[in-house]
Amino acid sequence: RKEVEQDPGPFNVPEGATVAFNCTYSNSASQSFFWYRQDCRKEPKLLMSVYSSGNEDGRFTAQLNRASQYISLLIRDSKLSDSATYLCVVNVAGNNRKLIWGLGTSLAVNP
Amino acid sequence: GAVVSQHPSWVICKSGTSVKIECRSLDFQATTMFWYRQFPKQSLMLMATSNEGSKATYEQGVEKDKFLINHASLTLSTLTVTSAHPEDSSFYICSASTSGGRETQYFGPGTRLLVL
Numbered sequence: 001r002k003e004v005e006q007d008p009g010p011f012n013v014p015e016g017a018t019v020a021f022n023c024t025y026s027n028s029a030s031q032s033f034f035w036y037r038q039d040c041r042k043e044p045k046l047l048m049s050v051y052s053s054g055n056e057d058g059r060f061t062a063q064l065n066r067a068s069q070y071i072s073l074l075i076r077d078s079k080l081s082d083s084a085t086y087l088c089v090v091n092v093a094g095n096n097r098k099l100i101w102g103l104g105t106s107l108a109v110n111p
Numbered sequence: 112g113a114v115v116s117q118h119p120s121w122v123i124c125k126s127g128t129s130v131k132i133e134c135r136s137l138d139f140q141a142t143t144m145f146w147y148r149q150f151p152k153q154s155l156m157l158m159a160t161s162n163e164g165s166k167a168t169y170e171q172g173v174e175k176d177k178f179l180i181n182h183a184s185l186t187l188s189t190l191t192v193t194s195a196h197p198e199d200s201s202f203y204i205c206s207a208s209t210s211g212g213r214e215t216q217y218f219g220p221g222t223r224l225l226v227l
Binding site: 041101102 | 145153154155156157160202204215216218219220221223
């Protein structure tokens with residue numbers, strides 16, 4: 001089983017749609033969780049951290065379910081500029097902290 | 112905000128050539144720098160973690176003698192791909208952190224390496 005699993009998509013949605021991405025992680029010792037966005041042929045950029053209580057940043061809402069080892073990202077009123085790959089990232093606890101990256105979910109927002 | 116640069120952004124070289132990639136933190140001191148590799152349609156894979164003034168820690172399966180990492184200062188780390196071969200063609204990305212990776216990592220723009 002992969003350490004971080006995501007549905008690769010692609011998700012094709014019209015402008016204004018609401019779209020949700022899911023991610024599961026296998027290591028119960030994971031401590032920090034993030035959603036990154038990566039545009040084609042570019043480096044990943046931090047979209048938002050994910051907190052246990054859930055958090056919102058404008059049109060983006062992230063939620064974490066530690067019991068189910070599940071993370072979600074909801075995008076409301078999607079824009080053309082939201083088209084990108086969304087990467088679920090987990091930071092595992094321990095002396096050798098490192099980020100574990102999901103394969104990413106591809107989103108295409110169409111006019 | 113924290114800015115990380117990488118140089119060069121593109122490299123095309125012949126098989127057998129060694130290629131050096133620089134990663135610089137421009138406006139902060141990076142205690143730790145990370146080197147990643149990303150193949151097409153794959154996720155980022157951590158290659159090594161580099162702490163200033165000490166030897167890099169390589170991930171399993173990454174040859175330390177092939178991918179030489181030097182982190183001589185708090186603002187510069189270099190990755191040298193020695194005797195590059197076509198299978199080394201990839202997108203190499205560095206990131207920098209002020210706290211050993213516990214907090215946000217700031218990513219460089221990446222370097223595309225094509226080995227002919």
